[in-house]
Amino acid sequence: MxxxxxxxxxxxxxxxxxxxxxxxxxxxxxxxxxxxxxxxxxxxxxxxxxxxxxxxxTTKLPALVLAGGLTGALGGFLLQTWVATMAYPLNIGGKPMFSWPMFIPVTFECTILGAALTAVFGMLALNGLPQxxxxxxxxxxxxxxxxxxxxxxxxxxxxxxxxxxxxxxxxxxxxxxxxxxxx
Amino acid sequence: MATPFSQNAGQAIPELAQQQRTFLMVGAAGAVLSAIGYFTNSTQFFESYLMAYFLVLGFSLGSLGLMMIHQLSGGAWGVIIRQQLGAATRVLPIVTVLFLPIVFGMHNLYEWTHEDIVAADPILKAKAVWLNQSFFIVRAVIYFVVWNGLAFILNKWSLDQERTGDPAIAVRMQRVSAGGLLLMAGTVTFAAFDWLMSLEPHWFSTIYGMLVGGGMLLGSMALQIITLVWLSRRKPLSDAVGSQHFHDLANLMLAFVVLWAYFSFSQYLLIWSGNLPEEIQWYMHRTFTSWRGIAMALVLFHFIVPFSLLLSRVIKREPTSIIKVCVAIIVARLIDLFWLTAPEFHKDGFSISWMDIVLPLALIGIWGGFFLGQLRTRALLPVHDSQFEEALALGPIHGEAKAAH
Incomplete structure (x- = not known):
């Protein structure tokens, strides 16, 4: 060829x-x-x-980033729920095992992580980069x-x-x- | 530089005068009803007044904050609303006079003004060094001197700049804004402590001042976008203001929605996880009674709904849809102020009076009337701002110029 x-x-x-x-x-x-x-x-x-x-x-990237962010949020929240209630339950200050307000900061961080990684790699993939x-x-x-x-x-x-x-x-x-x- | 944008808003848009009269009439009607309210139930009058007062105080102080942020950061968003921000800050003398009813209503509002209660309470006795009537008034005078001083000097220089076009004025405004923002952060924090937090004098939260101040920025941004939408529907601003400007302003408003949620949740999380009796009582009144419904409404309409809507590019760029979001945000601001104040007076559960609706309308009418009066005397756009051309280039004018090119 x-x-x-x-x-x-x-x-x-x-x-x-x-x-x-x-x-x-x-x-x-x-x-x-x-x-x-x-x-x-x-x-x-x-x-x-x-x-x-x-x-x-119009680019599909915003929708992908939203999906990435939601996946991060859900993943972060479920991971903490699993750890706190099943895998490694610890009694902290007599609070319920499922103390969801405590999970929010990490859930937020995971949302940003999921959205940011999707934005960068999604942009590269949609552009067909590296080429x-x-x-x-x-x-x-x-x-x-x-x-x-x-x-x-x-x-x-x-x-x-x-x-x-x-x-x-x-x-x-x-x-x-x-x-x-x-x- | 004589452009259609350097003429006075009052001349360019004659409907402004009519609009101002409508606001003043609403204000006057509201004032009459409020007076009736005062004579039938003075305690409820002062409670509703405090809430309504913080809404319009926030319009002026939030605009002052935005104006100084723009002096430091620059950006097309601030150039487009710069005259509106200035007009809003020049209502501060009226807002200062409107503070007087709170001074007269101190006894109805603040339990620490009652000597018998303080004498029987060791905590309030210890706090009396700060929470006493004469120092309360002295501090209020200091806050108003700082705010009015900043508003006066920045507006004076802004008008000088319009007249002379002297670039040295911009540098001076920038320097004053840097110190001014620090002063604002301090005075707004302490004003929020004095006037709102001391409704429950045993309770304390250091982030409370930022929470109230962040709300002021959000409310002002919503107000300024509404004003801009109204102005930009008419000539000649319809030639200058485009969807890119609304997009920028709405993005900033989205940031303030998130900022408010961040402050609110931070305060809640720390108090919830610490679980100390003297701290949690404030939330107990507000979430373990029928006030819980209002708390849930705030989570939904002060955060989740505006946050989700403002993610949409289409909503942010379309004036007719962004104005609806802004009106909803101002209503949510009022509900937030209601939730901050009313549960202290009605600890058993939800309670609302007709004055909680009439007084905000009265104060919005008065404030809006004076705001539009200020706006009428100003040029439409700050043609001597160093970024004026760049700001205009984002709008429809640029598109037309290119089509001709």
Whole structure:
């Protein structure tokens, strides 16, 4: 397979380069309006409007974090209940074994732990990180995406994708340079 | 800098005058009813008055606290409500006058003012060094001097800044706010000890002042969001205030909901686990009688419900839904103050009087009237705040500018 790729590289998509974030947001929005769906934008800084410009689906992360927090809360509370009433019952100040007010601080901590771990690892998983290889790395100027350049990549898998038409489209929306991305 | 936002709120939004009249009329009607209440049952009048007074005192003091926090922290949230916060703190002179009935009602409210009771009680005798009438009044004077002084100087400089645009004023305001916040923490704590905690003079809790002060911040934030929603429905603020601003303010309000719950639960947990007779009596009156229903209502409506609602991004960003949460929070604040005060006067169980409803309405009417009066004389937004442009950039203006671009 590898040698075949080397001989006949498959086109992954077209990568358009922009000078500033406004041109990128504008181009991404126009690509969305033009009907492109399989595309991705790359920027050295977070751009909040980009999400709306490309009409990306809302992230599932908040729901995951809520679930993680609730799991942590329940786990923490049940663990303490089990320890205090069954595994290692101790009489403290003559209070009932199931003294739930005492369990609240640890339950709270476990909620935060569950929510925070889900937020970090959920974010990585949903983003598909870590990702040691991505076809856009094959375009030399892409290294600037972590410095001062902004990129929009329309993938060849997109139904509307056509090497010449899409290239003309990207140039028409203000791309400084359009390169073919090979896989 | 002449922008539509530097004109007076009273000129830009003429409905403010009408709104102010409505509040003052509610206040006047409430005052007449309250006077009837005073002559029919003066003890109940003072009990209800103390509760209602803390709600409006909290609006002014909480706003003063928020104003100083914003001076130190900066941030778009504070720029957008800065004029409203200033207006709320300038009602403090009225709030100071409104304290007088509590001085006159001392004998009805505080058992430590009765010499025969103190003489028969060794604990109250020992506490008489602090809990005596003349020192109580001296301390009240100190608190009001500190609060009015801070409100006066910060507002004066804020207006100077609007007139001259001198950036040196911002530095001065910041310095005063740093010391001012420390002074506030001390004075609010001791005022809460004096005016609320001493209703049960045997009982003590060191976190009590923070609990009351945290409630003031929460109530003020709810009030300021309600005001902002109302103002931002009208031109020209409808061009400046957007969902991102409400999102920021509501997030801060969520933090205050959690802060209140944290203080409340901390106090409860320590007293519950210590289980000492002189400490638990305060909770015994409030949870082992029919007052328990109010305690449960607080857990539900002062914490669980607003906390869950404020987790939602959609609710926080939508003015028509966030305003409902804010009104509910102010009602919950009143129930909290009711639960802090009323069980001391009715130890056997739940009891409510018509004055518990009329007096808050009367004081909200009076306070709201003077608040809107202050608001009318001010510019809509602080155009000379160093973060004014950034704050505006989060709103709809930025969106329009970009569309044109």
């Amino acid at each position: 590898h040698t075949k790729h080397a001989k006949h590289p498959i086109t992954y998509g077209l990568l358009a380069e922009f000078d500033d974030q406004h041109s990128l947001v504008d181009a991404a929005h126009r690509a969305h309006v033009a009907g492109y769906t399989k595309m991705d934008a790359f920027s050295p800084l977070p751009i909040e409007e980009l999400h709306h410009a490309m009409a990306l689906p 040691p290889y991505h076809p856009v790395f094959n375009v030399p100027s892409f290294a600037l995406a972590s410095r001062d350049r902004f990129f929009l990549c329309i993938e060849a898998e997109d139904d509307k994708f056509d090497l010449d038409d899409t290239r003309r489209f990207l140039q028409s929306v203000g791309a400084k340079e359009v390169s073919v991305v090979e896989d």
